[in-house]
Amino acid sequence: MQKQLSMTQYFKRYLKRCITGPWSLICGLSVSLKYFFSPRRIVTEQYPENRKTLKMHERFRGRLQMIEDADGNNRCTACGMCERACPNASINVLATKNIAGKKVLGRYVYHFASCTQCGLCVEACPFGAITMSPEFEVATTDPNDLEMILNKKEGQG
Amino acid sequence: MFAPSVTHPIGDFVREWVPRLAEYLPASIQSDTLNSVIAFLINAVICIIAVCIVNIGSAPILIYMERKVCAHVQCRLGPMRLGWHGTIQTIADVIKMLFKEVYAPSGADKLMFYLAPLIVLIAPFIVCALIPFDKNLVVADVSMGIPLIIAVNGFGVLGILLGGWSSNNKYSLLGALRSGAQMISYEISFAMILLFVVMISGSTNLMSITMGQEGTIFDWWIFKIPVLGFIAFILFFISSTAEMNRAPFDIAEAEQELTGGYHTEYNGTPFAMFYLAEYIALITNSALATTCFLGGFFPPCIGIDAVDNVLKMVPGVVWFFAKIYFMVWCYMMVRWTFVRPRVDQLMDFEWKFLLPVNLVLLVAGAGFIVISG
Numbered sequence: 001m002q003k004q005l006s007m008t009q010y011f012k013r014y015l016k017r018c019i020t021g022p023w024s025l026i027c028g029l030s031v032s033l034k035y036f037f038s039p040r041r042i043v044t045e046q047y048p049e050n051r052k053t054l055k056m057h058e059r060f061r062g063r064l065q066m067i068e069d070a071d072g073n074n075r076c077t078a079c080g081m082c083e084r085a086c087p088n089a090s091i092n093v094l095a096t097k098n099i100a101g102k103k104v105l106g107r108y109v110y111h112f113a114s115c116t117q118c119g120l121c122v123e124a125c126p127f128g129a130i131t132m133s134p135e136f137e138v139a140t141t142d143p144n145d146l147e148m149i150l151n152k153k154e155g156q157g
Numbered sequence: 158m159f160a161p162s163v164t165h166p167i168g169d170f171v172r173e174w175v176p177r178l179a180e181y182l183p184a185s186i187q188s189d190t191l192n193s194v195i196a197f198l199i200n201a202v203i204c205i206i207a208v209c210i211v212n213i214g215s216a217p218i219l220i221y222m223e224r225k226v227c228a229h230v231q232c233r234l235g236p237m238r239l240g241w242h243g244t245i246q247t248i249a250d251v252i253k254m255l256f257k258e259v260y261a262p263s264g265a266d267k268l269m270f271y272l273a274p275l276i277v278l279i280a281p282f283i284v285c286a287l288i289p290f291d292k293n294l295v296v297a298d299v300s301m302g303i304p305l306i307i308a309v310n311g312f313g314v315l316g317i318l319l320g321g322w323s324s325n326n327k328y329s330l331l332g333a334l335r336s337g338a339q340m341i342s343y344e345i346s347f348a349m350i351l352l353f354v355v356m357i358s359g360s361t362n363l364m365s366i367t368m369g370q371e372g373t374i375f376d377w378w379i380f381k382i383p384v385l386g387f388i389a390f391i392l393f394f395i396s397s398t399a400e401m402n403r404a405p406f407d408i409a410e411a412e413q414e415l416t417g418g419y420h421t422e423y424n425g426t427p428f429a430m431f432y433l434a435e436y437i438a439l440i441t442n443s444a445l446a447t448t449c450f451l452g453g454f455f456p457p458c459i460g461i462d463a464v465d466n467v468l469k470m471v472p473g474v475v476w477f478f479a480k481i482y483f484m485v486w487c488y489m490m491v492r493w494t495f496v497r498p499r500v501d502q503l504m505d506f507e508w509k510f511l512l513p514v515n516l517v518l519l520v521a522g523a524g525f526i527v528i529s530g
Contacts, residue, residue, distance in 0.1 A: 018510070025495060032230045032494040044234045 056134035061117040064091075064110050065133040066150040074151050075129040078105040085124035090115040096154070104154055112138070112146040165293045167203060172196045204296040208285050216436040217247040219485060223436075226489040254432075257425035262325055265422065269323035274423070274430035277316030281437035283309045288444045289364045291454050291473040302363040303355050306445065307348045310400065313438065314340045317402070320431070321419035332418025335408050335500055342507045343399035343406070349515040350393040353522050354378060354449040367453030373460045377452035385521055390450045392515060394487070397442040399507075401435065403488060405495035408503060443484035444477075451480050 005013070035041055045054060056062075066074045078095040089111075096106030122130055130150070140146065175196040179187055221236070221244065228235030236243025261270045287302050289295040299305060314337050321333020357378060358366045370377050379386045399406040410418040420431045447453060454473030458465040498506065 014509075028494050029490065032490060035232060036226070036229050036490065039229070041232050042229070042234055043232050046234070046237060 056136060060134050060136065061119050061132040062135040063112055063133055063138055064115065064121065064130055064150065066108065066130055067128065068152065072152045074153065075127045076105045076108060076151065077127060078103060079126065081124045081126060082121035082130060085120045087118065087120065088114050088116060091121060098154065105151055106154065108150040110148045110150050112148060113143060168200050171199050175199065208282060208296060212282060212285055212437045212440065213433070215440050216433050217251060219436045219439060221247045222485065223489055226486065227493045230490070230493045251429065254429040255426060259425040259427060262422045264325040266323035269319050271427060273316050273320035273323065274427040274434070276312055276319060277434040278430060280309050280312040281434060281441045284441040284445065285437070287363055288441065288448060289367055289453060290477050294474060295364060298362070298364055300362050303351045303361045307351060310344060310347070317419050320423070324422040326422050328416050329419050329421045332410065336402055336419060339399060339406065339408060339503060340402070342504060343396045346392065346507065346511045346515050347396040347400050349519065350389055350396060351449065353389050353519055356519065356522055357382060357526065363448050367448055370452040371455055373458045377450065379450040382522070382525055385518060385525060386450070389518055392511065392518065393446060393450065396511065397446065398488060398491065401438045401442055404492040405497050406503065407497060408500055439485055439488060440481065443481045443488065446484050447477060447480040453477065
């Protein structure tokens with residue numbers, strides 16, 4: 001039920017709206033005019049043409065990759081947190097034992113075909129061993145290319 | 158004898174040459190009456206072709222412009238691939254439209270279904286014939302120009318209602334009925350504003366309305382009457398936006414609610430004609446705004462002789478089209494900025510705000526005429 005308004009209240013509200021209404025329209029119009037007259041704000045990328053100069057955003061999530069130092073060592077301890085965090089089972093962390101008998105990373109198997117690039121594995125990793133690469137041209141003609149082993153070296157304990 | 162009230166060099170040329178060519182005909186069928194009739198018919202055909210070129214030629218430009226303006230407002234670039242900055246994109250779209258198969262949904266009233274897009278096109282074409290593009294460049298210089306425009310605008314509602322009704326689709330019908338209610342309501346304030354212009358200019362002929370604005374920029378009707386002229390211009394802008402069914406008053410289409418409204422079931426050429434009618438209406442309404450408020454084909458003189466002489470060297474047609482495209486740009490900025498009101502808000506706005514303000518404006522205009530003499 002709408003509240004019953006007296007005549008003066010009604011006209012007060014009517015006149016108030018006559019001023020606030022156009023003002024809000026002018027505010028909106030000023031924003032769109034500002035955008036229209038400043039071409040630098042345009043965010044569209046002319047992709048195939050500017051391929052050489054195109055720089056991906058920092059937060060872009062491409063395929064998963066392992067952070068490695070100069071010698072190719074990774075920080076993974078094969079704890080399996082990423083495997084458990086993955087909602088569609090794209091990661092298999094296959095642990096093995098090193099010479100000292102300690103559990104280390106054997107093979108980090110990554111199924112790119114079923115990955116949705118949600119980034120939950122990166123968030124779950126307690127050692128910061130994995131990250132999402134900014135690479136976006138990942139199309140391939142061979143499905144076997146999408147089954148990857150991310151680590152080059154056996155992890156250290 | 159058929160003698161026009163406004164002469165043009167092309168018309169004079171035809172009237173001069175038809176008798177000369179007629180001399181080659183057998184003497185028995187030669188007569189001055191026949192010559193003048195033939196010259197008149199040739200001129201009429203030229204006029205029809207000219208109106209068609211102005212209307213149909215400007216539609217692709219407007220569609221391209223609309224896409225570009227909308228893109229830049231939304232931080233995009235718009236069409237960029239086909240031609241320089243996507244200039245040929247519209248032509249490609251038109252060709253695609255024309256080569257599509259035309260069919261009607263089952264249960265549709267075929268005759269009405271195919272008649273509707275034609276009827277929608279009538280109004281903007283007739284209005285375009287009445288607009289004076291230059292001092293001697295007007296197709297029909299009728300003395301009852303404004304009432305004719307008000308009368309002819311009703312065809313738009315008829316076409317939309319027919320299209321929605323005959324489609325045999327509840328979304329189409331709903332869109333058409335909503336749009337019918339909207340257009341009939343806003344036609345009143347549209348007519349009121351035109352009457353305000355008629356009242357202050359003292360004529361219903363579009364040519365004499367334009368001629369009344371000769372002089373500097375401050376002699377245009379928008380500035381000549383302090384404040385009132387500007388308010389009238391804004392009101393004309395609002396009601397003509399609603400008349401054209403453009404956003405923010407596009408409840409006839411309302412893609413998000415009605416999947417396209419009255420032209421949901423149309424495809425191919427009939428759909429292209431609805432689209433064309435929308436953009437021609439944009440041109441004619443901008444032309445009407447230019448004629449009634451922005452000084453028609455007169456250059457924007459500022460009262461300094463040195464500047465004015467330079468401005469007057471540019472032909473009137475150029476000024477007219479420059480003003481038209483400025484108005485079109487304004488309509489587009491409004492379209493891509495404001496949000497669509499609900500149906501009840503739309504009706505509230507017309508009957509509780511626009512119409513009372515229009516009536517007050519008419520009275521104030523009459524008061525101004527009395528005071529200023």
